[in-house]
Protein backbone atom coordinates (compact mmCIF):
# COMPACT_ATOMS: atom_id res chain seq x y z
CA UNK A 237 0.00 0.00 0.00
CA UNK A 238 1.05 3.60 -0.44
CA UNK A 239 0.63 5.39 2.87
CA UNK A 240 1.29 8.94 4.07
CA UNK A 241 1.89 9.69 7.75
CA UNK A 242 0.62 13.18 8.57
CA UNK A 243 2.65 14.12 11.68
CA UNK A 244 5.71 11.94 12.36
CA UNK A 245 5.72 11.96 16.15
CA UNK A 246 5.26 9.21 18.75
CA UNK A 247 2.34 7.36 17.18
CA UNK A 248 2.75 8.41 13.52
CA UNK A 249 6.45 7.60 13.58
CA UNK A 250 5.95 4.24 15.28
CA UNK A 251 3.17 2.86 13.09
CA UNK A 252 4.63 4.42 9.92
CA UNK A 253 8.02 2.81 10.56
CA UNK A 254 6.45 -0.61 11.20
CA UNK A 255 4.45 -0.37 7.97
CA UNK A 256 7.56 0.67 6.03
CA UNK A 257 9.51 -2.26 7.49
CA UNK A 258 6.57 -4.43 6.49
CA UNK A 259 7.28 -3.54 2.86
CA UNK A 260 4.81 -0.71 2.31
CA UNK A 261 5.55 2.53 0.50
CA UNK A 262 5.37 5.07 3.34
CA UNK A 263 5.90 8.82 3.00
CA UNK A 264 6.28 10.93 6.16
CA UNK A 265 5.17 14.50 6.77
CA UNK A 266 7.23 16.25 9.44
CA UNK A 267 8.48 19.70 10.34
CA UNK A 268 11.17 21.52 12.29
CA UNK A 269 13.94 19.49 13.92
CA UNK A 270 12.08 16.24 13.25
CA UNK A 271 12.11 16.98 9.50
CA UNK A 272 15.82 17.83 9.57
CA UNK A 273 16.69 14.67 11.51
CA UNK A 274 14.60 12.43 9.25
CA UNK A 275 16.30 13.91 6.18
CA UNK A 276 19.76 13.53 7.67
CA UNK A 277 19.58 10.16 9.45
CA UNK A 278 16.26 8.51 8.61
CA UNK A 279 13.81 7.24 11.23
CA UNK A 280 14.71 5.03 14.17
CA UNK A 281 12.29 3.18 16.47
CA UNK A 282 13.41 1.79 19.83
CA UNK A 283 10.98 -0.79 21.09
CA UNK A 284 10.83 -3.79 23.42
CA UNK A 285 9.32 -5.57 20.39
CA UNK A 286 12.48 -4.93 18.37
CA UNK A 287 14.23 -1.81 17.13
CA UNK A 288 13.89 -0.62 13.56
CA UNK A 289 15.97 1.79 11.52
CA UNK A 290 14.92 3.22 8.18
CA UNK A 291 18.13 4.91 7.02
CA UNK A 292 16.38 6.78 4.20
CA UNK A 293 12.77 7.91 4.26
CA UNK A 294 10.58 9.91 1.89
CA UNK A 295 9.84 12.96 4.01
CA UNK A 296 8.51 16.45 3.41
CA UNK A 297 6.82 19.32 5.21
CA UNK A 298 4.52 19.85 2.23
CA UNK A 299 2.15 16.99 1.37
CA UNK A 300 1.44 18.64 -2.01
CA UNK A 301 4.93 17.45 -3.07
CA UNK A 302 3.88 13.79 -2.64
CA UNK A 303 2.01 11.50 -5.04
CA UNK A 304 -1.54 10.50 -3.98
CA UNK A 305 -1.82 7.64 -1.50
CA UNK A 306 -4.14 4.75 -0.60
CA UNK A 307 -4.23 5.76 3.04
CA UNK A 308 -3.36 8.74 5.26
CA UNK A 309 -2.48 8.06 8.90
CA UNK A 310 -3.10 11.10 11.09
CA UNK A 311 -0.65 11.49 14.00
CA UNK A 312 -0.69 15.23 14.84
CA UNK A 313 -1.79 16.63 18.20
CA UNK A 314 -5.44 17.60 18.35
CA UNK A 315 -4.88 21.35 17.98
CA UNK A 316 -3.21 20.71 14.58
CA UNK A 317 -6.02 18.57 13.14
CA UNK A 318 -7.89 21.14 11.08
CA UNK A 319 -4.83 22.76 9.50
CA UNK A 320 -3.29 19.35 8.77
CA UNK A 321 -6.51 18.11 7.19
CA UNK A 322 -6.39 21.04 4.76
CA UNK A 323 -2.78 20.15 3.92
CA UNK A 324 -3.46 16.50 2.99
CA UNK A 325 -6.11 17.25 0.35
CA UNK A 326 -3.64 16.84 -2.56
CA UNK A 327 -2.91 13.27 -1.38
CA UNK A 328 -6.47 12.06 -1.67
CA UNK A 329 -8.27 10.17 -4.40
CA UNK A 330 -11.93 9.13 -4.06
CA UNK A 331 -10.83 5.79 -2.57
CA UNK A 332 -8.20 7.10 -0.13
CA UNK A 333 -8.98 6.35 3.50
CA UNK A 334 -7.93 8.75 6.26
CA UNK A 335 -7.38 7.05 9.63
CA UNK A 336 -6.70 9.13 12.72
CA UNK A 337 -4.52 7.65 15.46
CA UNK A 338 -5.34 10.65 17.66
CA UNK A 339 -7.13 10.60 20.98
CA UNK A 340 -10.49 12.21 21.65
CA UNK A 341 -13.87 11.89 20.01
CA UNK A 342 -13.74 15.24 18.23
CA UNK A 343 -10.88 14.30 15.86
CA UNK A 344 -13.03 12.45 13.33
CA UNK A 345 -15.75 15.15 13.53
CA UNK A 346 -13.09 17.63 12.37
CA UNK A 347 -11.70 15.33 9.67
CA UNK A 348 -15.17 14.51 8.34
CA UNK A 349 -16.12 18.19 8.26
CA UNK A 350 -12.98 19.22 6.38
CA UNK A 351 -12.49 16.17 4.12
CA UNK A 352 -16.00 14.70 3.83
CA UNK A 353 -17.56 11.64 5.50
CA UNK A 354 -16.59 9.20 2.75
CA UNK A 355 -12.89 9.84 3.14
CA UNK A 356 -12.65 9.09 6.89
CA UNK A 357 -12.22 5.62 8.38
CA UNK A 358 -12.65 5.52 12.17
CA UNK A 359 -9.63 4.48 14.19
CA UNK A 360 -8.25 4.13 17.69
CA UNK A 361 -4.73 3.26 18.74
CA UNK A 362 -3.34 1.82 21.96
CA UNK A 363 0.36 2.47 22.42
CA UNK A 364 2.79 4.53 24.51
CA UNK A 365 5.33 6.15 22.19
CA UNK A 366 7.19 9.46 22.23
CA UNK A 367 9.86 11.35 20.31
CA UNK A 368 12.95 10.52 22.41
CA UNK A 369 15.06 12.89 20.31
CA UNK A 370 14.60 14.19 16.76
CA UNK A 371 14.42 11.20 14.41
CA UNK A 372 14.04 8.66 17.25
CA UNK A 373 10.73 7.22 18.48
CA UNK A 374 10.70 5.39 21.81
CA UNK A 375 8.00 2.76 22.37
CA UNK A 376 7.33 1.85 26.03
CA UNK A 377 5.82 -1.53 26.88
CA UNK A 378 4.61 -3.97 24.25
CA UNK A 379 1.11 -2.65 23.56
CA UNK A 380 0.76 -1.45 19.92
CA UNK A 381 -2.76 -2.02 18.77
CA UNK A 382 -5.02 -0.44 16.14
CA UNK A 383 -8.79 -0.76 15.88
CA UNK A 384 -10.35 0.53 12.67
CA UNK A 385 -13.67 0.51 10.89
CA UNK A 386 -15.94 2.38 8.52
CA UNK A 387 -18.47 4.59 10.32
CA UNK A 388 -21.36 2.81 8.53
CA UNK A 389 -20.13 -0.55 9.85
CA UNK A 390 -19.24 -1.91 6.38
CA UNK A 391 -16.17 -4.14 6.14
CA UNK A 392 -14.92 -2.34 3.04
CA UNK A 393 -12.07 -3.47 0.77
CA UNK A 394 -9.93 -0.50 1.90
CA UNK A 395 -10.39 -1.40 5.57
CA UNK A 396 -9.52 -5.04 4.87
CA UNK A 397 -6.48 -3.97 2.84
CA UNK A 398 -5.16 -1.75 5.65
CA UNK A 399 -5.89 -4.43 8.27
CA UNK A 400 -3.83 -6.91 6.20
CA UNK A 401 -1.02 -4.36 5.76
CA UNK A 402 -0.85 -3.81 9.53
CA UNK A 403 -1.06 -7.50 10.40
CA UNK A 404 1.67 -8.29 7.84
CA UNK A 405 3.84 -5.60 9.46
CA UNK A 406 3.55 -7.08 12.95
CA UNK A 407 0.97 -4.58 14.24
CA UNK A 408 -1.80 -5.91 16.44
CA UNK A 409 -4.94 -4.87 14.55
CA UNK A 410 -8.66 -5.51 14.50
CA UNK A 411 -11.65 -4.30 12.50
CA UNK A 412 -14.71 -3.04 14.38
CA UNK A 413 -18.19 -2.78 12.87
CA UNK A 414 -19.06 -0.33 15.71
CA UNK A 415 -16.12 2.03 15.45
CA UNK A 416 -17.88 5.05 17.00
CA UNK A 417 -18.42 3.02 20.16
CA UNK A 418 -14.81 1.80 20.06
CA UNK A 419 -13.58 5.41 19.90
CA UNK A 420 -15.74 6.35 22.91
CA UNK A 421 -14.59 3.25 24.83
CA UNK A 422 -11.00 4.41 24.58
CA UNK A 423 -12.07 7.98 25.37
CA UNK A 424 -13.56 6.86 28.72
CA UNK A 425 -10.31 5.25 29.82
CA UNK A 426 -8.06 7.94 28.34
CA UNK A 427 -9.91 10.84 29.93
CA UNK A 428 -9.70 9.06 33.29
CA UNK A 429 -6.02 8.20 32.89
CA UNK A 430 -4.87 11.53 31.42
CA UNK A 431 -6.91 13.64 33.87
CA UNK A 432 -5.81 11.85 37.03
CA UNK A 433 -2.16 11.18 36.15
CA UNK A 434 -1.68 14.79 35.03
CA UNK A 435 -3.41 16.51 37.94
CA UNK A 436 -1.71 14.29 40.54
CA UNK A 437 1.55 14.09 38.54
CA UNK A 438 1.91 10.40 39.19
CA UNK A 439 1.43 7.08 37.42
CA UNK A 440 -1.70 4.96 37.64
CA UNK A 441 -0.41 2.74 40.48
CA UNK A 442 -0.71 5.20 43.39
CA UNK A 443 -4.00 6.54 42.01
CA UNK A 444 -5.79 3.21 41.79
CA UNK A 445 -4.39 2.17 45.20
CA UNK A 446 -5.61 5.25 47.12
CA UNK A 447 -9.33 5.08 48.03
CA UNK A 448 -10.08 8.77 47.34
CA UNK A 449 -7.97 9.02 44.18
CA UNK A 450 -9.54 5.76 42.96
CA UNK A 451 -13.06 7.09 43.56
CA UNK A 452 -12.15 10.28 41.69
CA UNK A 453 -10.80 8.26 38.74
CA UNK A 454 -14.04 6.29 38.63
CA UNK A 455 -16.17 9.45 38.77
CA UNK A 456 -14.14 11.10 35.97
CA UNK A 457 -14.75 8.08 33.74
CA UNK A 458 -18.40 7.80 34.76
CA UNK A 459 -19.02 11.38 33.57
CA UNK A 460 -17.68 10.40 30.14
CA UNK A 461 -19.94 7.35 30.09
CA UNK A 462 -22.96 9.52 30.92
CA UNK A 463 -22.07 11.98 28.14
CA UNK A 464 -21.61 9.09 25.69
CA UNK A 465 -24.99 7.59 26.58
CA UNK A 466 -26.70 11.00 26.31
CA UNK A 467 -25.13 11.30 22.83
CA UNK A 468 -26.68 7.95 21.85
CA UNK A 469 -23.53 5.81 22.09
CA UNK A 470 -24.71 2.61 23.82
CA UNK A 471 -22.02 2.12 26.45
CA UNK A 472 -23.23 0.01 29.40
CA UNK A 473 -24.31 2.18 32.37
CA UNK A 474 -21.63 0.53 34.56
CA UNK A 475 -18.85 0.91 31.98
CA UNK A 476 -16.76 3.09 34.33
CA UNK A 477 -16.53 0.12 36.73
CA UNK A 478 -15.41 -2.08 33.85
CA UNK A 479 -12.65 0.43 32.99
CA UNK A 480 -11.67 0.75 36.65
CA UNK A 481 -11.20 -3.02 36.77
CA UNK A 482 -9.13 -2.69 33.57
CA UNK A 483 -6.82 -0.13 35.23
CA UNK A 484 -6.11 -2.74 37.91
CA UNK A 485 -4.60 -4.96 35.20
CA UNK A 486 -2.20 -2.44 33.64
CA UNK A 487 1.31 -1.90 34.99
CA UNK A 488 1.54 0.40 38.04
CA UNK A 489 3.99 2.58 36.12
CA UNK A 490 1.58 3.27 33.27
CA UNK A 491 0.80 6.89 32.58
CA UNK A 492 -0.70 9.03 29.82
CA UNK A 493 0.86 10.94 26.94
CA UNK A 494 -0.66 14.09 28.48
CA UNK A 495 1.20 13.49 31.76
CA UNK A 496 4.42 13.08 29.72
CA UNK A 497 3.64 16.35 27.94
CA UNK A 498 3.04 18.10 31.27
CA UNK A 499 6.36 16.85 32.65
CA UNK A 500 8.15 18.05 29.52
CA UNK A 501 6.49 21.47 29.65
CA UNK A 502 4.69 20.82 26.36
CA UNK A 503 1.28 22.08 25.36
CA UNK A 504 -1.56 19.83 26.65
CA UNK A 505 -4.56 18.25 24.89
CA UNK A 506 -6.74 18.73 27.99
CA UNK A 507 -9.21 21.05 26.22
CA UNK A 508 -9.95 18.27 23.68
CA UNK A 509 -10.18 15.56 26.38
CA UNK A 510 -11.72 16.54 29.76
CA UNK A 511 -12.55 19.97 28.30
CA UNK A 512 -14.52 18.36 25.49
CA UNK A 513 -16.43 16.22 28.03
CA UNK A 514 -17.39 19.42 29.89
CA UNK A 515 -18.55 21.15 26.70
CA UNK A 516 -20.55 18.16 25.49
CA UNK A 517 -22.01 17.64 28.95
CA UNK A 518 -23.15 21.27 29.13
CA UNK A 519 -24.89 20.95 25.75
CA UNK A 520 -26.62 17.70 26.80
CA UNK A 521 -27.49 18.65 30.39
CA UNK A 522 -25.07 16.10 31.89
CA UNK A 523 -23.13 17.38 34.95
CA UNK A 524 -19.35 16.98 34.63
CA UNK A 525 -17.81 18.53 37.79
CA UNK A 526 -14.79 16.21 37.94
CA UNK A 527 -13.80 16.88 34.33
CA UNK A 528 -14.35 20.58 34.90
CA UNK A 529 -11.97 20.44 37.89
CA UNK A 530 -9.33 18.69 35.75
CA UNK A 531 -9.71 21.19 32.90
CA UNK A 532 -9.54 24.17 35.25
CA UNK A 533 -6.61 22.85 37.31
CA UNK A 534 -4.57 22.11 34.19
CA UNK A 535 -5.52 25.37 32.47
CA UNK A 536 -2.40 27.08 33.83
CA UNK A 537 -0.26 24.47 32.04
CA UNK A 538 -2.35 23.91 28.94
CA UNK A 539 -0.28 26.17 26.69
CA UNK A 540 2.98 24.59 27.80
CA UNK A 541 5.68 25.76 30.17
CA UNK A 542 5.40 29.40 31.13
CA UNK A 543 7.11 31.29 33.89
CA UNK A 544 4.62 30.98 36.77
CA UNK A 545 6.86 32.66 39.32
CA UNK A 546 5.22 36.03 38.73
CA UNK A 547 8.69 37.57 38.66
Ligand SMILES: NC(=O)C1=CN([C@@H]2O[C@H](COP(=O)(O)OP(=O)(O)OC[C@H]3O[C@@H](n4cnc5c(N)ncnc54)[C@H](OP(=O)(O)O)[C@@H]3O)[C@@H](O)[C@H]2O)C=CC1
Nearest residue numbers: 243244245246247266267311312316338339363364365493
Ligand atom coordinates in the same frame (compact mmCIF):
# COMPACT_ATOMS: atom_id res chain seq x y z
N1 LIG B 1 2.03 9.34 22.29
C1 LIG B 1 1.24 8.31 22.60
O1 LIG B 1 1.68 7.34 23.22
C2 LIG B 1 -0.18 8.32 22.15
C3 LIG B 1 -0.73 9.43 21.56
N2 LIG B 1 -2.02 9.37 21.08
C4 LIG B 1 -2.59 10.52 20.42
O2 LIG B 1 -1.98 10.65 19.14
C5 LIG B 1 -1.90 12.04 18.76
C6 LIG B 1 -0.45 12.37 18.46
O3 LIG B 1 0.29 12.26 19.67
P1 LIG B 1 1.88 12.10 19.69
O4 LIG B 1 2.31 11.11 18.69
O5 LIG B 1 2.25 11.89 21.10
O6 LIG B 1 2.30 13.57 19.22
P2 LIG B 1 3.74 14.13 18.86
O7 LIG B 1 3.80 15.54 19.32
O8 LIG B 1 4.79 13.16 19.30
O9 LIG B 1 3.74 14.10 17.26
C7 LIG B 1 3.02 14.96 16.45
C8 LIG B 1 3.97 15.41 15.36
O10 LIG B 1 3.23 15.99 14.30
C9 LIG B 1 3.95 17.14 13.89
N3 LIG B 1 3.10 18.03 13.11
C10 LIG B 1 1.99 18.71 13.50
N4 LIG B 1 1.50 19.45 12.50
C11 LIG B 1 2.34 19.25 11.44
C12 LIG B 1 2.40 19.77 10.12
N5 LIG B 1 1.49 20.63 9.66
N6 LIG B 1 3.40 19.38 9.31
C13 LIG B 1 4.33 18.52 9.74
N7 LIG B 1 4.35 17.98 10.99
C14 LIG B 1 3.35 18.35 11.83
C15 LIG B 1 4.43 17.74 15.18
O11 LIG B 1 5.42 18.74 14.99
P3 LIG B 1 5.62 19.90 16.13
O12 LIG B 1 6.30 19.21 17.29
O13 LIG B 1 6.46 20.89 15.43
O14 LIG B 1 4.25 20.40 16.51
C16 LIG B 1 4.96 16.48 15.86
O15 LIG B 1 6.26 16.13 15.42
C17 LIG B 1 -2.50 12.80 19.93
O16 LIG B 1 -3.85 13.08 19.70
C18 LIG B 1 -2.35 11.84 21.11
O17 LIG B 1 -3.32 12.05 22.13
C19 LIG B 1 -2.76 8.23 21.14
C20 LIG B 1 -2.25 7.11 21.71
C21 LIG B 1 -0.95 7.08 22.32
Ligand SMILES: CC(C)(CO)C(=O)C(=O)O
Nearest residue numbers: 361362363364492493494
Ligand atom coordinates in the same frame (compact mmCIF):
# COMPACT_ATOMS: atom_id res chain seq x y z
C1 LIG C 1 -3.46 5.55 27.40
C2 LIG C 1 -2.60 5.54 26.18
C3 LIG C 1 -1.14 5.41 26.57
C4 LIG C 1 -2.98 4.30 25.40
O1 LIG C 1 -2.69 4.34 24.08
C5 LIG C 1 -2.84 6.80 25.40
O2 LIG C 1 -3.53 6.80 24.42
C6 LIG C 1 -2.28 8.12 25.81
O3 LIG C 1 -1.79 8.25 26.92
O4 LIG C 1 -2.36 9.05 25.00
